[in-house]
Amino acid sequence: MRVAVYGLGEIGRLVVKALMLRDVEVVGAVDIDESLTGRDVGDVSGIGRIDSSIYPSLGELLSNVDKPDVVVHAAGSFLDRVVDQLLEIVEAGSHVASTCETLAYPWYRYPDEAARIDEAARRRHVTVIGTGVNPGFVLDSLPALMSMASFRLERLVATRSLDAGRRRSKFREKLGIGLTVDEYKERAAHLTGHVGYAESALLLAQMIGIGVGKMEEGQHPLSEDGMITGVSGYARIEDGEGVERIRVELSAGLGLKDLDEIVLEGEPEIRLSSNGIHGDYATAAVVANIIPRLPSLGPGIRTMADVVRGGYWWS
Ligand SMILES: NC(=O)c1ccc[n+]([C@@H]2O[C@H](COP(=O)([O-])OP(=O)(O)OC[C@H]3O[C@@H](n4cnc5c(N)ncnc54)[C@H](OP(=O)(O)O)[C@@H]3O)[C@@H](O)[C@H]2O)c1
Numbered sequence: 001m002r003v004a005v006y007g008l009g010e011i012g013r014l015v016v017k018a019l020m021l022r023d024v025e026v027v028g029a030v031d032i033d034e035s036l037t038g039r040d041v042g043d044v045s046g047i048g049r050i051d052s053s054i055y056p057s058l059g060e061l062l063s064n065v066d067k068p069d070v071v072v073h074a075a076g077s078f079l080d081r082v083v084d085q086l087l088e089i090v091e092a093g094s095h096v097a098s099t100c101e102t103l104a105y106p107w108y109r110y111p112d113e114a115a116r117i118d119e120a121a122r123r124r125h126v127t128v129i130g131t132g133v134n135p136g137f138v139l140d141s142l143p144a145l146m147s148m149a150s151f152r153l154e155r156l157v158a159t160r161s162l163d164a165g166r167r168r169s170k171f172r173e174k175l176g177i178g179l180t181v182d183e184y185k186e187r188a189a190h191l192t193g194h195v196g197y198a199e200s201a202l203l204l205a206q207m208i209g210i211g212v213g214k215m216e217e218g219q220h221p222l223s224e225d226g227m228i229t230g231v232s233g234y235a236r237i238e239d240g241e242g243v244e245r246i247r248v249e250l251s252a253g254l255g256l257k258d259l260d261e262i263v264l265e266g267e268p269e270i271r272l273s274s275n276g277i278h279g280d281y282a283t284a285a286v287v288a289n290i291i292p293r294l295p296s297l298g299p300g301i302r303t304m305a306d307v308v309r310g311g312y313w314w315s
Contacts, residue, residue: 007075103130
């Protein structure tokens with residue numbers, strides 16, 4: 001497959017590295033950062049020259065190289081801000097694997113944008129999917145697949161804790177790490193924290209077939225000695241009878257333990273914990289590993305529920 005990367009920031013660069021490990025031809029990249037224009041994608045990604053250029057727009061890329069089969073999009077979290085980028089890729093006729101968190105389950109926050117992308121993707125016969133580590137894997141796909149081994153399932157609780165000191169700088173920035181509590185209050189409207197609690201919970205509900213009666217999400221900053229050190233948040237889903245069936249939690253902060261824990265309550269309880277899947281590498285990996293599967297998912301917006309097909313038979 002011939003792949004281009006749209007958004008060559010820290011995640012886009014890791015994706016390039018992952019693609020090189022898989023012998024994929026990276027035909028070019030698009031990034032609005034003018035300092036990157038004309039540079040070699042491999043050089044910028046830290047793997048040495050691969051004779052593939054960075055262009056300031058998709059149009060420029062397409063006038064220099066043949067249409068890529070797939071474009072990996074890693075340029076933003078909010079679908080209303082990246083919808084035009086995604087539509088441009090779709091109209092060019094390429095499949096899209098994006099790390100845009102709100103595209104992982106787009107109908108919750110952005111139903112109108114989702115409808116526009118879905119219509120265009122069906123018309124152009126391409127697949128569009130939003131995925132990554134989270135939403136995309138640890139708090140949704142992984143517990144859903146694990147639930148296949150549940151004898152009787154009552155509730156799923158997925159918890160992720162991570163040391164933000166080991167993550168990319170952009171991640172720490174969006175949590176406000178390093179600001180004083182007062183600075184944080186001033187800038188709070190511009191700091192996203194983690195994006196995707198609700199998307200993970202809704203994806204998980206969709207994967208298992210749990211009807212959603214109520215969904216709630218929230219997050220708050222963590223602080224120590226007047227300084228912001230991270231964020232902690234959750235989403236929870238109740239079924240139609242008001243019983244909590246899904247809870248996902250994520251805390252990211254300086255010095256927090258790296259740990260993922262999934263508990264499937266029921267008979268018998270299943271509990272699985274890890275030493276903490278590294279989010280940046282896992283995001284690049286999930287996106288790279290999904291590429292050969294994209295065409296078989298069918299045209300339109302697809303989610304990880306179309307990829308992870310096994311799970312508990314909720315009735
Ligand atoms: N689903 C998941 O699990 C998951 C995991 C990790 C990351 N993410 C998301 O993936 C995205 C990328 O993360 P990151 O850390 O790599 O961010 P980043 O370092 O900010 O990289 C984004 C890159 O895209 C460029 N860009 C922005 N708007 C553009 C446009 N209109 N056209 C072309 N390029 C554009 C940026 O340029 P400038 O720097 O000049 O703006 C930057 O180089 C973020 O939204 C992040 O939240 C999702």
